[in-house]
Amino acid sequence: MRFIKLIALAILAYALPLAAKEDAAPPLPPEAQEYLKTLNPVSGTVEIPEAKASLDLGSDYVFYGKVDASRILTEIWGNPPEAVSDVLGLVMKAGTSPFSESWGAVVTFEDVGYVSDDDAAEVDYDELLEQLQEGTIEANEVRKEMGYPTVTLVGWAARPVYDDQHHSVVWAKNLKFAGDVENSLNYDVRTLGRYGVLSVNVVSTMSELEEITTAAHELASHASFAEGARYQDFDASTDRTAEYGIGGLIAAGAGVAAAKKLGLFAILLKFIKPILLGFLVFFGVFWRKLKGVFGFGKDDSYDAEWEEYSHDDTPPDDLTGYAAPDDAEGQSVSSAETDSRES
Template identity: 45%
Template structure:
């Protein structure tokens, strides 16, 4: 298997580690983390439930039409991949509805994968789509990542710092889809990570398909995203065009809020900030909510894929392991 690239790169709920006892990231020794990863990986490779065809996403009232070119992994096994194997903070997997991989590949291969979530924020207006300054937003998000990095490192996890737009945000008003890509540098990783975001707007919220890869796969993933972006669809009655302004909930932010805050919009909403910020207009919303961007590491906006052992060790013969 082509493991080296995937296990040496960076990649949004409760399963304990498949080891004798869970160990916190802050206190675990490298050997203990490696053992936990090895055990979780070997177990999941044997048990991985690959689902193809049309996959219902009840929480979003939507479907993923995967055909036989992709397969879906449910939320429990996705959590194992994200937390136990790829070493993301446990809260990073909260709300994850599943993951999608290309046919013939798995979480140990040098390939892209997609994390599926749904944000039940209500109808997100696209009125601001043509007036957003994405350069300014990028600067704010990078500053926020840098500000919150010490807190993340103190928890024993690698911090991720946004470097640039790998693809500037683009909104398709006809399909009500938003696509953008972030080049992210994680601590101690030899290559930057690529987070490719695809958001489909619906009547009651936003379906998120966050593609994970490394930055040198940008061209490959860009092409894959063009096809993969079309696999998601809301069901009749839950589509963007079905919105009824007289009865339906409306999100307190627009396209700018989706990109600037990402998952952090949910945090801001919980503490009541969005309602306050909405009174001061979208530009303040972009700047202030972006300060929460560092929390994306914990709630799904950024995912890491950090190995604890060399790729070759995954395939060590059983007798060699016993001698060790």
């Protein structure tokens, strides 16, 4: 619990000056600074061996490898370890840190085989959006039964675009969760390879649409597979082929009703993990930041311990020894909650 409060203090140091529109935020607490020293963000060209791929990030972005990404998602952002087991890395803007108010892009790889792009020019994205919206409405019945807020798929935040040169597809959804002041942004970047799909997923708020749109297209154009694993290296006589094309790739995040209409119900399980991981990033950080820092939705025990800590100048000795609170208000994001919020 004290680790969580340390994180909240670090966030408060950033959030309040931003809210007041003052000068640069004060330094992080010493404990958080020491924690950052244990991480190893890198820039330039980074290899992702599990995907036989690489990302050329230049100097604008940094990459946290598999181990560091897992630590950030669990130890700092409070997500369950079992939900991040497939994460291969985390991309953030250069000059930011896991403690700052900034987006992070989760990198995964789905070993689904070669995804044909033959349908890329034929997909009716207006019709697909309607089907996704219908699926979201159906899924809301389950959300309500489980006690979670409903969600509305407002529309495309960025209409799907397929780049046949880089064999990548980029799109974003504008989502409105009941009770939230600001709409959520779910941005997807998929790069196709011979053996599967490299996924980069960002979940943030609509206020960051312009910035993340730029980042998404940069990441899409700078992702590549190693020779032999490239899209053009596909061998139809030996290689496995996915059961869907570009339309199915995008629709994989649909609700059950839309999936049935599209004949895609069987593939939902194949793509549910990276979709949920994107929401882990958002709800593990943004939701807990708001609740933990500004005080709504906390239980009495949290209030009491926060008050105790606020008068205690002694920092925790071991950052990694403290678990995220497990309360009904969602201070940490469970797999059940992310299941209910997937759209």
